[in-house]
Amino acid sequence: MPSKKITYSIQIVVILAIFFFVLFNLVFKLVIDLRSESIQKKAEQIEKERIKSEFIAKIDDQYNRLIKLYEANEYDxxxxxxxxxxxxxxxxxxxxxEIKKEIRLFYLKKKLEFIPKIHLNEYMKLSKDIDIEEDDSTEVFIRTPRYGQYFYTSDFPILFEAVALSVTGDFSDGIIWTSNIDGELGKGKRITVRLSIGEHQIKAIGTNGITSGSMMTRIFIEKEPDFLKKYIKK
Structure with a gap:
């Protein structure tokens, strides 16, 4: 009859054998899984490279398709x-x-309805939402006066207001205002002016230090009719 010591030793050997067997299976499974994952990633990479190569080979066709969609205003x-x-x-x-810039500007105007409510945070958020690669362009929006607006000389001074925005910040304080009749009118986000009688093309020019942007509007300055003079407070 084997001694207790021998029996205990046999039990230890059996336990160790089972332990190493399980450990070997776990390691083997891990190696297989890692190898399978590596093979899968390599296959995915090869497929990506194949798709990229096909795109590059047909890049002119893709570009022509893009141009057709752009010209048809199918921006999505x-x-x-x-x-x-x-x-x-x-x-x-x-x-x-240039196409990306035009589409980006189109969506900005559409989402903001091109009304005087644009703010820097809205502009930057919309630029990211549109999901077109950001650029360093400067966009200028004239809030007032409206295009085609008429003023009498009794309305002086007239308020001009605009914003100059870029993904890098708000540059409205540096806006330069000009008139095709009276020349340079002033500098700033808001200015008040007195203009000569006539049809004025008003231009607001802004820059972020890298690029410049501008917007134009047209207004009319007229002398008030004689029949209105008695109603105008001096």
Missing amino acids: KAIDIIKVFNKYKKSDYKNLP
């Missing part, structure tokens, strides 16, 4: 193609930067 579909150009680092292909 155009943006989907632009994202692919960005993905494969072809964001500067031909005049794609």
